Amino acid sequence: MLAIKELTAGYGQLRVLHGVSMHVGKGEAVAIVGANGAGKTTLVNAVCGLGPVTQGRVIKDDVDLTSDAAHRRGRHGIAVVLENRRLFGEMTVQENLRLAEEHGRAYRSANLQFTWQRICELFPLIAERRRTRIELLSGGQQQMVAIARALLLQPDLLILDEPSTGLAPKIVKEILHVLRGLRSEGMGILLIEQNVGVAVEITDRAYVMALGRIVHEAAGTEWQTFLNDERLAAAYLGKASAGI
């Protein structure tokens, strides 16, 4: 479904990603883990068109998106919940969602998977706090709104960049619950997370990044027990080497 081939990206002279290749299959839930500065967010930005790409390809459902502007990628079924959420603080919950909803309806005119009703079922707080300004909500509530906003774009691949950062474990649990539900309906998920413990909860497979490269790919049991794996520590402590 989503294929990333030899992606190289950076800012000016600074190279951040060095030929990263990975893929997410239809309905798969894949994680990207790694320490701060590993290049995870740069990768997300490249996939979403929010950051520059020097070399390589981003392909969704066999369509090359690499040169598409960011606002044009939604029609290919990609929706992203960005780091720090990037909601419109001065506007209300309803206003934030409405904008996404209109686009979602334009992308997939019939058989909307995520209607207003569905969203309100998934996130009860939305119905309650429709007219509340985003900046008055708590971090956890804002994260819920951000996910709802992304879903209203009717994606089949949901990308989340560090959704658990700064949130209490209770809220994180709620978010994971929602994500699990989405997974069971066939939603593809690409989860970028520093916190491996959170990531293993809902993903089957993971790429480990360090210093702009993918240093390891883990799946199944290996992934489920990866927390104890010394290679993980090595990657996080920057000891990435070709031997892994």
Next chain:
Amino acid sequence: MTAKKTYHGRAPAAFALIVAGVAFLSTPAAAQRSGAEPFKIGVILALTGAGAGLGIPERSGALLAEKIINSKGGVNGTPIQLVIEDDGSNPDGAISKANSLIHREKVSALIGSSQTASTVAIGGLTDPLKMPQVALSGLGPAIERDRKCVLHVAPSQALNAKAILEYASSIGAKKLGALYDSGYGTVVYNELRKLSDAYGIAFVATEKFEISATDTTTQAAKIRAAQPDAIVVVGVTGVPIRSLRQLQMKQTIIAANGLASYETVKSMGDAADNVVFPEFLVGEDPLPHQAEFVKLFHKEYGRFPKILEAVGWDAVHVILAAFKKADVGANNEKVCEAIRSTFKGDMTDYDFSADDLNGIKLSNIVYSKLVAGQFTRLPFQAKEK
């Protein structure tokens, strides 16, 4: 590598020849004025900025004078050349242009500027040199009286004030309102204040506004509330007159001559009615000695001149008359002496030997009245007391 060529022999000689040739060609002809060298007069005017409404018509008059004078053979057979510069309506600009005209262009005399501040600034340069300067602004601060070679072809604000009061008195106005700007309006108003008692006239409402104000309704309303017999307006735009008329004030407006131009009349819109100006030249109905100038101007530009154009025209002629008398090659002192005498201009009669360096009399004032946007000449004449 090839050996470096050394140059001897022919090359240096050729080089020297070229240098000499260039030097020869660029040396000016003999220093005395030959018949072909024009007689230069520097002209500094406010052509841009707030004073442009003054400078631009002044320039039209001056350029016409240059053309006509040269068509008649110039001064003593030498053609005249006006070197015109813009001071941008500010005295610093005037100084830099004056320096350039005096030292680089080497003009024989200066005309300028349109506004008092610039005139005084230029005077600081011409006075020590005793270079004749004809100012188009009215007499300004006290220092100007000491500058005996800086003459004014425009009336002093004191004269303007007197002329206004003369007319007010003649129509029996005892209570006056005054709406004046923060520039020359304040100067005229101060003069009015000094003289009003002598005429038995009181100012019942006086309001100020900024030179470029776009609205003076509130000030006009205050004047309306005081119910004056007539209103004096001193400014450079039609705004105050519009404000007064829009409040349905029917009294006669006596406006200072800075507003007596077709441009300001246009900006007054419907309000250009029942406004009296003590001024000097009514193109539609000129005095006999002005008829020739009016005809020439109308032929050249297709419209009537008013005082600003006449002032520019007269300024050039004043300088010419002085140089004719003292001779084209005379030094500054001699020309200054020659210029300080009487002169019959087209705008009015001058006496440059007078204390106020213009000698314009009250009896020279021509009163005009705006009737439905047109200037008409009033028969009223102020008598010298």
Next chain:
Amino acid sequence: MNVGLLAQSLLAGITNGLTYALIGIGLAAIFKGSRVPNAMQGEFSVVGAIVVVLLLTGHGWPYWLAILCGGLSGAILGAFIEVAFIRYMIRNAAPEDSYLLLTIGIGLSISAAVLYFFGRESHLLPGFGSDNLYIILDAVVREHVIWLIAISILLTIGLRQFYRTTSVGLKMMAASIDPVGAASIGIDVTLMRTFTFMLGGALGAAAGILITPIIPVDYMIGLQLTLKGFAAAILGGLTNPLGAAIGGLVLGIIEAMAIVGVSSSYKDVITFSLLILIMIAMPQGLLGRAGRTGG
């Protein structure tokens, strides 16, 4: 001081205040949508008014058609400025202050162009409606002033509704609040910014057209209008068109009251002293924190 004088002064204050407000509204709209302080807002007014003057008196077009074209010319000029200059600067991550410099430069250029192509004469437009004068509480009111008040109110309310309820309005706000977040949900941020400049340009042109029956327009007046508009917009919180409208009114009324209550000589001193006091007491603008979201 009698009721008539007070009424007339208040009316003059409201009239002038609305002229400031109209410029301020356009300024606020552009700042709200692009974070660019537009030092040439007054030039939109000059261009709009001159276009109407040209079409009306030069070519005899019907007034309403000329007005429409005047408004359009503002929008087109705004779009041109965004596409030709702003876009480029944003792409090259120009520092914030350079936008102010850019708009100052554009303003001066337009002023010079107007001087060059149309001369230094000032022009008046005919008032809306009839030439009737109404007397209210002994104050003289031109019919055009009534139109000015009505249209200003409509514009302010309309703009507020535009930003709060229409999709395009919300998108324009979103694009300026968080361009990255906006792009991630499918908003074409660049296009929204162009719309913002078109809206600001049209508002500026409308202001010019509404003002010119009262104040003659010429090549110089743009800067003066911009400055007063800025004062109004800053009073109102800079991102809030409603605030700018109120700020303009307050400014105009304070000016008039200073003239009538104290003296015309001290008008500016009083007005700006009061403005400074207001800004110290309410740094977020007249509408406070809440004002930053509204409009």
